[in-house]
Amino acid sequence: xxxxxxxSEGAPRRGHLKYLLLCAACAIPCACASLGGQSHALPKEMTxxxxxxxxxxxxxxxxxxxxxxxxxxxxxxxxxxxGEAAEKDASQSTRExxxxxxxxxxxxxxxxxxxxxxxxxxxxxxxxxxxxALDKVDAxxxxxxxxxxxxxxxxxxxxxxxxxxxxxxxxxxxxIPALSELVKSNDAPLELRTESxxxxxxxxxxxxxxxxxxxxxxxDSVDLRRKAAELVADHPPASAFKPLNQALSDxxxxxxxSAIEGLVKLKDPSAATALRQAAxxxxxxxxDKMNEAADKLSK
Numbered sequence: 001x002x003x004x005x006x007x008s009e010g011a012p013r014r015g016h017l018k019y020l021l022l023c024a025a026c027a028i029p030c031a032c033a034s035l036g037g038q039s040h041a042l043p044k045e046m047t048x049x050x051x052x053x054x055x056x057x058x059x060x061x062x063x064x065x066x067x068x069x070x071x072x073x074x075x076x077x078x079x080x081x082x083g084e085a086a087e088k089d090a091s092q093s094t095r096e097x098x099x100x101x102x103x104x105x106x107x108x109x110x111x112x113x114x115x116x117x118x119x120x121x122x123x124x125x126x127x128x129x130x131x132x133a134l135d136k137v138d139a140x141x142x143x144x145x146x147x148x149x150x151x152x153x154x155x156x157x158x159x160x161x162x163x164x165x166x167x168x169x170x171x172x173x174x175x176i177p178a179l180s181e182l183v184k185s186n187d188a189p190l191e192l193r194t195e196s197x198x199x200x201x202x203x204x205x206x207x208x209x210x211x212x213x214x215x216x217x218x219x220d221s222v223d224l225r226r227k228a229a230e231l232v233a234d235h236p237p238a239s240a241f242k243p244l245n246q247a248l249s250d251x252x253x254x255x256x257x258s259a260i261e262g263l264v265k266l267k268d269p270s271a272a273t274a275l276r277q278a279a280x281x282x283x284x285x286x287x288d289k290m291n292e293a294a295d296k297l298s299k
């Protein structure tokens with residue numbers, strides 16, 4: 001019987017076909033290993049310079065680990081290179097690790113880099129992360145100029161509020177003018193003005209408190225007057241006596257109620273006279289509250 005052309009010329013022999021299938025089976029895991037193989041951990045003993053070099057030669061996982069270890073080592077020599085990786089590395093996890101490392105290094109130079117990232121980075125989450133890292137560094141002089149720029153100009157309200165929080169949490173007095181300017185600005189979002197007001201009062205500084213007092217007694221915004229009165233009433237400093245007396249005459253019930261509560265907490269008997277006088281000028285239910293508070297202070 002004559003063998004077909006396909007069998008004799010076009011088709012591989014059975015043994016040869018088996019060989020080809022075996023080669024393919026071996027090649028698949030090799031290819032997978034080359035494309036998605038596991039990253040090797042860095043050696044335990046590495047100098048800071050070797051870790052810096054890894055930022056150029058390692059894979060994403062190794063670069064992230066190198067940044068973390070440079071942060072743990074508080075390596076000041078690595079600030080420039082870690083900062084470059086934080087700004088430009090192709091891996092998100094590496095960038096995040098480098099931002100955290102800059103916070104751990106904790107010098108004015110690392111604060112400057114973090115501020116630049118917080119100001120110039122396009123991704124909002126990364127700007128927030130840089131601000132969170134900056135909050136961990138004690139470097140007012142290096143940080144405030146950039147943070148106040150972010151406070152005034154960032155396109156994200158969330159980022160601007162975080163900048164205000166940092167100034168208040170760190171009690172950076174050089175940031176008081178920027179917060180005060182926002183509180184007084186009718187063009188700024190109310191939410192940001194309210195946050196700035198809150199952070200001013202959190203500082204416990206006399207000049208910052210004065211802005212809060214003025215807002216409580218003079219602002220055209222009832223929302224801001226309410227917030228200012230609430231802040232002062234919760235923790236009234238001794239200097240709040242006069243502005244709280246003034247706030248008793250506010251036509252907004254919530255503001256006047258907070259003023260009553262603040263005066264009671266001050267426990268100054270001389271406030272009783274102001275409360276009774278204010279009660280005579282009102283025809284609403286607050287008159288009774290004012291008289292009751294006056295009686296309590298007189299005892």
